[in-house]
Amino acid sequence: MRSYDVIIIGSGIGGTGVGALLAYKGLKILLLEKHAFIGGRCSSYKKEGFTVSSYVHAFSSSDKGALGEILRKIEMPDEIDWVQQSIAPLNFKGTEINIPVTSDIKKFLEVVKQMPIPPEELDDLLKVNMSMVSLSLKKLRALDNIDIRSWLSQYTSNKFIHTMMAFLSGASFVIPYYEASTSEYIRIIRNMITAGHGGYPRGDCIAIPQAYCRGIEKYKGTIRLDSGVQRILVENNEIIGVELINGEVIKAKIIISNAGIKNTVLNLIGEKHFDKNYVDYVKQLKYSWSAIVLKIALDKKITDKNAFIYFPTDNPTEYFRQIEKEGQIPESLFLWVVIPSNLDPSLAPPGKQLICCGSPLPYSKQEDWKKWLDQCYETLVNLIPDIPKHQLWIDTVTPTDIERMVGEQGAVIGIAQTTDQVGEKRPPIKSPLKGLYFVGAEAGGWGIGTELAANSALECAKIVLNELKM
Ligand SMILES: Cc1cc2nc3c(=O)[nH]c(=O)nc-3n(C[C@H](O)[C@H](O)[C@H](O)COP(=O)(O)OP(=O)(O)OC[C@H]3O[C@@H](n4cnc5c(N)ncnc54)[C@H](O)[C@@H]3O)c2cc1C
Structure with a gap:
């Protein structure tokens, strides 16, 4: 029977x-993935000469943040070629505002003038900004439990400022801003400003997990696809290995699960191996919202934009509540739009274009998402009217599709960054069961989606290496 130092599931x-981080340190690693492809939510596929994201992604601090830090730590810093983006383009009910990703206050003030904020309320925005930039880490931690809307309301009631923060945090955490943690929001804004740019990986989203997999293989780790884990084996309250769906048993004293904390505890291991309080805690954890996604291939390039976020209303609370409580489809949807082939022309055949967009919505068991998809398409066409004339094909993704692929009620992020699930209240990476750890947008970490997962990986590697005294 084969055995490894560490088995990673997912x-x-x-x-x-x-x-990659543990293989670099010389541990004998086996990574098992149930699908025939890598990347989970951060994956891509080929279709008729296009390279298409499985979902739709933008990356905030790219090489300078946690995604790049993993590669720096394993001495492969240039393994991802990032296309840098130094503005965050917004579209507020038709008005375009390009926010520079910069700590240069002069540049920021230039843009503030374009915002629909009365001059007497501009000070409010500056106060919000100053507070975000200057808070000490201790004061920041105190904001873990405060939602963004409540925090912002201490400074301003200006509708545009609330709208901007609500939809920016909505795009980052995929939950309403009246539930999202302020500290988490401030950290990502600071991180972006420090990096000075966002980015997009050449070769599309899958280039990131591919780079990490090259790291695993370079440092003698093993990756197996089509190798779903059916059970994690436990003996005398200790992890001893895994059993695959095909019945194969592989031994390891350390298992790191990227397969979701609920799935791991409740399905792959089973409640009986944990204390009841821990099981209850895991059961009540909440996921982020889900989303619908459109990916539209075009026979020619019809827009020069790289990406933008569209705010359809200046009443974000009503927007999110209407969807959440009443299940209503708004007339115009909040969209995040990425044009991957403008960022990396190799993602579309010469002269053609790929436009992707997503809109968040809470998970529900319904299977018919046509009305949502139609509304999403209509909103996008209002913003880029030439789409229907030039479209070759459209691929769609619904919450049901995301759920089929990754489970977790089709969650975009993973475990939500609500006020009660961040900082010290984030699910811990180390489980109560000896030898079992969690990694991904589920336990530990901070940041937006992929960066949350990458920060979790950095923390997880540190914890495991500490335990092994390495
Ligand atoms: C529509 C959409 C838009 C998004 N937009 C952005 C964005 O713009 N920016 C951003 O940073 N993030 C974005 N995200 C979020 C981001 O992709 C995720 O938060 C992040 O990739 C999660 O990574 P993870 O490490 O938690 O692993 P996951 O992506 O959850 O992957 C888990 C892996 O485990 C595997 N697995 C599960 N069970 C088993 C088993 N039993 N055996 C073997 N393997 C198993 C799965 O197949 C999967 O490959 C988006 C996600 C979606 C869906």
Whole structure:
């Protein structure tokens, strides 16, 4: 029977990231992925000459943040070629505002003038900004439990400022801003400003887990696809290995699960191996919202934009509540739009274009998402009217599709960054069961989606290496 130092279940950003970090340190790693492809939510596929994201992604601090840090730590810093983006383009009900990703206050003030904020309320925005930039880490931690809307309301009631923060945090955490943690939001804004740019990986999203997998293999780790884990084996309250769906048993004293904390505890291991309080805690954890996604291939390039976020209303609370409580489809949807082929022309055949967009919505068991998809398409066409004339094909993704692929009620992020699930209240990476750890947008970490998972991988590697006294 084969045995390894560490078995990692799942090839998402968290799983591949921690795999590369531990393989680099000389541990004998086996990474098992149930699908025939790597990357989990951060994956891509080929279709008629286009390279298409499985979902739709933008990356905030790219090489300068946690995604790049993993590669720096394994001495492969240039393994991802990032296309840099130094502005965050917004579209507020038709008005375009390009926010520079910069700490240069002069540049920021230039842009503030374009915002629909009365001059007497501009000070409010500056106060919000100053507070975000200057808070000490201790004061920041105190904001873990405060939602963004409540925090912002201490400074301003200006509708545009609330709208901007609500939809920016909505795009980052995929939950309403009246539930999202302020500290988490401030950290990502600071991180972006420090980096000075966002980015997009050449070769599309899958280039990130591919780079980490090259790291695993370079440092003699093993990756197996089509190798779903059916059970994690426990003996005398200790992890001893895994059993695959095909019945194969593989031994390891350390298992790092990237397969979701609920799935791991409740399905792959089973409640009986844990204390009841821990099981209850895991059961009540909440996921982020899900999303619908459109990916539209065009026979020619019809827009020069790289990406933008569209705010359809200046009443974000009503927007999110309407969807959440009443299940209503708004007339115009909040969209995040990425044009991957403008960022990396190799993602579309010469002269053609790929436009992707997503809109968040809470998970529900319904299977018919046509009305949502139609509304999403209509909103996008209002913003880029030439789409229907030039479209070759459209691929769609619904919450049901995301759920089929990754489970977790089709969650975009993973475990949500609500006020009660961040900082010290984030699910811990180390489980109560000896030898079992979690990684990914599920436990530990901070940041937006992929960066949350990458930060979790960095923390997880540190914890495991500490335990092994390495
Ligand atoms: C529509 C959409 C838009 C998004 N937009 C962005 C964005 O713009 N920016 C951003 O940073 N993030 C974005 N994200 C979020 C981001 O992709 C995720 O938060 C992140 O990739 C999660 O990584 P993870 O490490 O938690 O692993 P996951 O992606 O959850 O991967 C887990 C892996 O484990 C595997 N697995 C599960 N069970 C088993 C088993 N039993 N055996 C073997 N393997 C198993 C799965 O197949 C999967 O490959 C988006 C996600 C979606 C869906």
